[in-house]
Amino acid sequence: GAGVSQSPRYKVTKRGQDVALRCDPISGHVSLYWYRQALGQGPEFLTYFNYEAQQDKSGLPNDRFSAERPEGSISTLTIQRTEQRDSAMYRCASSSLGRGNSGANVLTFGAGSRLTVL
Amino acid sequence: AQSVSQHNHHVILSEAASLELGCNYSYGGTVNLFWYVQYPGQHLQLLLKYFSGDPLVKGIKGFEAEFIKSKFSFNLRKPSVQWSDTAEYFCAFWPRYGNNRLAFGKGNQVVVIP
Numbered sequence: 001g002a003g004v005s006q007s008p009r010y011k012v013t014k015r016g017q018d019v020a021l022r023c024d025p026i027s028g029h030v031s032l033y034w035y036r037q038a039l040g041q042g043p044e045f046l047t048y049f050n051y052e053a054q055q056d057k058s059g060l061p062n063d064r065f066s067a068e069r070p071e072g073s074i075s076t077l078t079i080q081r082t083e084q085r086d087s088a089m090y091r092c093a094s095s096s097l098g099r100g101n102s103g104a105n106v107l108t109f110g111a112g113s114r115l116t117v118l
Numbered sequence: 119a120q121s122v123s124q125h126n127h128h129v130i131l132s133e134a135a136s137l138e139l140g141c142n143y144s145y146g147g148t149v150n151l152f153w154y155v156q157y158p159g160q161h162l163q164l165l166l167k168y169f170s171g172d173p174l175v176k177g178i179k180g181f182e183a184e185f186i187k188s189k190f191s192f193n194l195r196k197p198s199v200q201w202s203d204t205a206e207y208f209c210a211f212w213p214r215y216g217n218n219r220l221a222f223g224k225g226n227q228v229v230v231i232p
Contacts, residue, residue, distance in 0.1 A: 033220070042122070042208050042222035043162075056219065091162065105150075105212075107220060109162040 002026075004110035006092050012116045013082055021077045021113045025094030032075050033107060034067055035091040043091055049075060082117045089114050120145050122209050124223035132231050133201055139194040139226045141183075141209030148214040151192040153183055154222075157205045165207070168192065169214075179203070201232045 005024040013019050025032050031050050035043035045059040051072040060066070064082075069075040079086055093107040121144040131137060143149060153165040166177025173185040183194045192209060209223045 031218070035222075040127075040224070042124075042210075042224045045219045045221070048218060056217065059219070093162075105218070106152075106164060106167060108164075109154075111161040 004092055004094050004108055006090075006110040006113050008113055009111060010114050010116075012118065014118050015083060016081055018078065018080045019082055019115060021079075021090050021092075021115070023075045023077070023092030023094075023110060025073065025075070025092070026096075026108060029094035029096050029108075031095045031097065031105070032069055033093040033095075034075070034077050035093065037089040037091060037112075039088075046077070079115075082115075084117050087115055087117045120211070120213070120219065120221040122211060122221055122223035124209055124226055127224060127226060129226055129228045130231065131199060131228070134198050135230075137194075137196045137199045137203070137228065139207055139209075139228070141192045141194065141223060143190050143192065143209075143211045143221075145190075145211065145213060147216070149211045150214050151183075151185060152210045152220070153177065153181070153192075153194050154208045154210060155205045156208070157202075162208070165194075199228075199230050201230050204228060204230045 007022045033048040034046040037043045047057040047067050049069040064080045067077045089112045091112045093109045095105050097105045123142045125140045151168040154162045155165045156162050166175050168175045168185045176182045181196050185192050206225045206227050208225045210220050212220045
């Protein structure tokens with residue numbers, strides 16, 4: 001697509017429910033990143049993929065969080081047994097260059113998915 | 119660990135005033151530097167970037183930033199702001215030969231009063 005598309009834009013859920021957030025990157029982009037942004041803070045790295053391979057998941061806060069990109073395009077971030085502290089804006093970004101090319105790499109962000117856990 | 123410091127989280131100024139937002143990063147090696155902007159109701163957009171060469175970088179909408187390696191800084195400037203510059207501004211960097219993990223500062227909320 002023309003830009004990075006995220007869905008849903010807004011998600012309200014009850015504590016304990018699972019949520020899945022979807023990201024459709026720019027067509028042909030190799031790398032895909034997930035970030036989380038709490039109110040009043042900057043985006044924090046969660047994980048990233050090169051094609052379908054998850055290269056770094058060190059930013060995932062705990063094992064309730066997981067992400068996949070099975071065909072190297074669309075990615076899903078899943079949060080199991082949500083807690084109120086999971087409430088945040090979840091941002092996806094993609095780039096045309098892969099790992100090892102950070103010398104010229106620029107991330108393009110989507111509009112984000114705002115998650116509210118009641 | 120990579121980190122970015124942005125000061126003066128909330129900035130309020132009048133149209134035509136000059137704007138300068140400070141950014142300091144913490145990393146010992148070569149870095150690529152960025153400023154992103156988020157206008158109200160919109161997504162994060164790239165404002166400008168520095169990879170190498172001239173340390174004074176010009177971006178969109180009259181913004182510029184200067185990389186001062188000795189100070190680990192990448193301050194953003196605009197000589198005369200407009201109401202439409204009301205937005206949140208984020209400084210970010212990642213190691214040029216490293217972990218592909220873009221680190222952001224907490225951001226500056228800038229409000230320009232007409």
